Amino acid sequence: MSSVLESEEESAAAAQLAYDSIPVRNVWFLFLYAYDLARFQGRFAAEIEESPDFKSLIARLLCHAVETRLRRNLSFGYRHREETLKRVRGRIDILQTESRNLFRRGEIACRFEELTIDTPRNRLVRAALTVLGGRIHDSALAHRTSMLSGALGRVGVSGAMPSRAEMASDEIGRHEAQDSLMVSLARAVFDLVLPSERKGFRSLLRAQRGETEFRKLFERAIANFFAAELPREEGWRVYPGKHFNWPIGAASPGIQIHLPMMVTDIIVENEQVGRRIIIDTKFTKILTRSQFGDSQRFKTGHIYQLYSYLRSQERESDPRSLISEGILLYPAIGFDMDEVAELQGHLVRFVTIDLALPSAEVVARLRQLLLLTGLSATMPERA
Incomplete structure (x- = not known):
């Protein structure tokens, strides 16, 4: 053997x-191609040289991307909501309205799409900043990540980690290059920088x-x-x-298993x-x-x-x-x-x-x- x-x-x-x-610069090169971000090759030379390891590089670039998006406003998205209201909004849920006898109370069950900043991509970024703050040895950089996580919270982004299904439904368009970089960096925090500790x-x-x-x-x-x-x-x-x-x-019945x-x-x-x-x-x-x-x-x-x-x-x-x-x-x-x-x-x-x-x-x-x-x-x- x-x-x-x-x-x-x-x-x-x-x-x-x-x-x-x-070298960190070549890990960055691999990252760009792995996450379909080759168009960013050649940028961030200063950040790459200043970073002692890949974890620090991801933290610096994620902070830079988030600061840029905050200056230019974060992307909004729509989320589906079902709520009992005093007036009609979106579509009426007839089954819920009748079964709960809402008309007698002057209410109506509605289904509607709501514009929100609390999108899966923004929640992923905030979650990445939060966990990075506790894993980086550079105190100034850790403070920077914590401050940006708080800033996202103040503008309405919750701290709940999005599910895989939510991230799959939140497609990033070709014109959203800055969001693409920001989200890919956030994904790298959980894919590469913070390997899973789950029991296996x-x-x-x-x-x-x-x-x-x-x-x-x-x-x-x-x-x-x-x-x-x-x-x-x-x-x-x-x-x-x-x-x-x-x-x-020819094979026995259980061979495929x-x-x-x-x-x-x-x-x-x-x-x-x-x-x-x-x-x-x-x-x-x-x-x-x-x-x-x-x-x-x-x-x-x-x-x-x-x-x-x-x-x-x-x-x-x-x-x-x-x-x-x-x-x-x-x-x-x-x-x-x-x-x-x-x-x-x-x-x-x-x-x-x-x-x-x-x-x-x-x-x-x-x-x-x-x-x-x-x-x-x-x-x-x-x-």
Whole structure:
């Protein structure tokens, strides 16, 4: 078993090294792409340089965004209300009015939409400011977040955290760029800065929780980067999180319950050129010590996983599945690797992205990865 899977201690240590060493500017770069905010790239350079960690950066930028919105007025929205009134407002609820005999009291049950500043997005922002105030070591910044949370309360924004359903219904329009930034920063407070403490089936160290959230950030950022960079007019399509089915023939009745799901991180396809690339992003070191400790090798479990994605989906009716390509993509600090091999008709690449480089060089490296996918310069010519 030790030759297949790393120990949990080694995995956590490897993750923590990468997690702690990424410059704040590159975490911000990942955040922008992960949350579809690439248009804000290049802004807030001063805030990025002044922030010692990502938590402080999120707090500074969230405060800046909220202060801007308060100066220009927060966005209003409509909420549905049902109330018993002395006069008609909106629509009459006939059933409630008759069943409660409201006419005798000179009242009427009404349903109406009310314009309010207490919208789900504004409540999310206030909740984020409130929790940040108690988690930041910079006293001046903590005071700033608390003051802004109070300011939102004074203009009518309640402190209740919105539900997922409420946030899903509160769509942000393309013209609401400032709201989009503010809400994405608030989401990051709960997604990235404050990992969940809820009880579950496994106990995770703080470092492991941080690694899990940043792994999701890395995966989502890479998927959105490819979606933004690959020209759709040339036939490129990006599919994050696609579910694969096992090619089961004859089977016992209960086998489906116990088989693990196969869910890829990213699939890039181009029907015009007949290519399919399955990209699996990891957030650990690309190499691990071999079973006997005398060399470093690629991780067996990762190779098996990608190999399963490639071979299990082969079908004669789908020509692209027979020559689909696979990429295992890892973050790295001060380290670069790009190796490729052909395994039973499928090109498999092991690639790192050095997140210690300036953001412009990280972008260039990712663009190069797109260009070199397939038979790159690192792959010897076929006979």
